[in-house]
Amino acid sequence: MGFFQKLFGQSSDDPQSSAKSAGPIQVFAPVAGQAVPISEVSDPTFGQEILGKGIAVKPTEGKVLSPCDGKVDMMFETGHAVSLVSDDGAEILIHVGLDTVELKGKHYTIHAHNGDKVKKGQLLIEFDFEAIAAEGYDVITPVVICNSDDYSSIQSHVGKDVVPGDLVLELEK
Amino acid sequence: MKSFTHVIQDPMGLHARPAGMLAKAAMAYPCQITITAPSGAADAKRLMSIMRLAAKAGMEITVTCEGDREEEAASGMETFLKENL
Numbered sequence: 001m002g003f004f005q006k007l008f009g010q011s012s013d014d015p016q017s018s019a020k021s022a023g024p025i026q027v028f029a030p031v032a033g034q035a036v037p038i039s040e041v042s043d044p045t046f047g048q049e050i051l052g053k054g055i056a057v058k059p060t061e062g063k064v065l066s067p068c069d070g071k072v073d074m075m076f077e078t079g080h081a082v083s084l085v086s087d088d089g090a091e092i093l094i095h096v097g098l099d100t101v102e103l104k105g106k107h108y109t110i111h112a113h114n115g116d117k118v119k120k121g122q123l124l125i126e127f128d129f130e131a132i133a134a135e136g137y138d139v140i141t142p143v144v145i146c147n148s149d150d151y152s153s154i155q156s157h158v159g160k161d162v163v164p165g166d167l168v169l170e171l172e173k
Numbered sequence: 174m175k176s177f178t179h180v181i182q183d184p185m186g187l188h189a190r191p192a193g194m195l196a197k198a199a200m201a202y203p204c205q206i207t208i209t210a211p212s213g214a215a216d217a218k219r220l221m222s223i224m225r226l227a228a229k230a231g232m233e234i235t236v237t238c239e240g241d242r243e244e245e246a247a248s249g250m251e252t253f254l255k256e257n258l
Contacts, residue, residue: 043190051193051220074224081189083221091221093189101188146220 024155025088027068027169028120029162031096031141032061037158038142043098046142051093053154054144055168064094064125065164066118067143076101079108079125083146084118090171091146096127098138107131121165145171175247176237179254187228189220191258196220198253204240206250217250 029035038054041047046056068086075082080100083093096108107128112118129139148154153172162168181187187195199206199217206217210232215222217236228234236254238246 045190045193050197051189073221074227076188076224077227083224085221093220093224095189101185101190 024170024172025086025090025151026167027086027090027092027143027145027171029057029164029166029168030064030067030094030124030143031057031059032063032163033057033059033141033161035158035160035162035166035168036140037156038144041098041140041142042138046095046098046144049148051142052144052146052148053156054093054142054148055156055158056140056142057162057168058140059096059127059129060161062127062129063123063164064096064127064141066112066120066122066124067092067094067168069120070118072112072114072116072118072124075110075112075114075124077110078103078105079110079127080105082112082124089147089150093142093144093146094124095142095144096125096139097129097132098140100132100137100139103132103135103137107135143168145169174237174239175243176235177247177251178233178235179251179258180233181228181230181258183258184230186230186232187223187226187234187258189224192223193220194257195223195253198250199246202238202242202246202249204238204243204246206246207237207239209235209237
């Protein structure tokens with residue numbers, strides 16, 4: 001009995017074997033606002049896709065929600081950025097505003113921690129986007145697929161207003 | 174195998190943007206490049222892996238290059254770190 005429990009326990013924990021059925025991996029908007037091509041981000045590290053392909057959102061609400069079911073990989077203690085690994089293996093970085101590491105956590109409240117299992121739509125970070133903008137920072141929020149090279153195609157759905165949970169990226173192996 | 178150490182100078186530490194630039198610099202070389210910090214070890218070609226180190230200003234990291242063109246990679250990475258981090 002123990003042997004089988006162990007056997008099945010292991011196989012269901014294996015992310016490869018529990019991968020969802022075929023079809024693109026879906027990544028949903030983590031924040032409400034206007035979804036735009038990542039090339040519109042003035043910081044070339046994002047705009048020129050040095051960190052990976054993705055989209056950006058110009059926020060109209062100060063909440064970052066999980067864009068997928070997955071695990072928090074790295075919550076920056078400043079709350080200005082968070083990376084997650086989705087249950088289907090996508091590595092996602094959400095960077096709230098540009099150069100906002102300099103705020104050292106001011107105007108950001110963290111609601112999840114490294115290693116936390118999260119569900120799509122779960123609150124990760126709250127931020128005061130008006131206060132951040134008032135300090136002279138661009139609050140545009142890039143959503144980047146860090147392991148872009150693992151996918152043959154990455155389709156973005158931008159040029160529209162989004163609410164958290166709207167489909168913004170589709171990744172094909 | 175070729176390795177060197179570097180102390181992070183950027184007051185903000187190894188945050189997202191420099192981590193991305195570092196991964197891009199590392200990808201120019203065919204050998205395996207590993208960064209070791211007090212918080213653990215990271216594959217220098219994977220942005221997520223580097224960010225997980227949460228390396229702060231003043232922290233010493235060790236960069237190890239192993240394989241094809243390791244000498245060239247070590248000197249290239251050392252130059253990159255001195256100029257950017």
